[in-house]
Amino acid sequence: MKKFEEKTIHSNEIFKGKIISLKVDDVLLPNGKESKREIVNHPGAVAVIAVTDEGKLILVEQYRKALERSIIEIPAGKLEPGEAPEVTARRELEEETGLGCHTLTYLQTFATSPGFADEIIHLYVAEDLFEIEEKAELDEDEFVEILKVSIDEAEEMVQNKRIYDAKTAFAVLWMRLKRGK
């Protein structure tokens, strides 16, 4: 896990924001030469493959300023300090979709952009969904629309680029592999 390790000679903090921070590290390469690494730090996130009793996938559409367009994603959100990922998963599912789940299963964890960021996503599968009567509030700068789609419809959304997001593309393949007939 430390193969080809790059040791930090000096770390230069550039920016500390509300969500991400940025640093540039001077590193010592395995061949003894030096280089620079531009690194974004992120608190980490969860994403939820929420499957209805009918085998449909729950998706949310939202505007992503970084991409300057709206895209359709599985429910997801940042980890709050000290919050266990499964708590974040239940909270984000509820906030974004108004749904709770009786069954939440950990699937896997992956880095989203290991070339420049430390963001990792913990992926869960939510089943036995139910409507929550007193719905939790979204963050005040968050606007989402909820969709419920079949696997065929999700695959069509990949083709027409309405689904345009790595974790959601993964979820669509996972649905086809584990739930598709």
Add this chain to the structure above:
Amino acid sequence: MKKFEEKTIHSNEIFKGKIISLKVDDVLLPNGKESKREIVNHPGAVAVIAVTDEGKLILVEQYRKALERSIIEIPAGKLEPGEAPEVTARRELEEETGLGCHTLTYLQTFATSPGFADEIIHLYVAEDLFEIEEKAELDEDEFVEILKVSIDEAEEMVQNKRIYDAKTAFAVLWMRLKRGK
């Protein structure tokens, strides 16, 4: 594609690096309120699901400074200015693995971290692989080891977190779905 659009009131450039840049945009939300968005700009990348004639997947292990560990990924790399993605795909496959391909098929494009970055990855499938005699050079700060694994082995690497990367997790599911028996 513009649903819930967030209009830019002012864009503040924070950092311009060799690979990424960072800005903080003041935005007007759909409800008329204002907020800030921290955004990383990245040139975009390609990744290649390279499959041998025996149905094995080509992977590369490299140190990822952002994660402070080495991980195993499908071959990938940044787009150079003006370079067509399929040219980048062939170049990165050759540089990282010493392999060329007679068949290169575009699969799909996805954003890796739409919450804070505009990085998109164009995904290709490379088949009919062959060894290149005069191997192209890696970037001078790049150190990789090549692996050739079966689908079962790749799935085991996901379980033990040696594969710990969204595009590669996607590739493993894709292999199981399209090439698994």
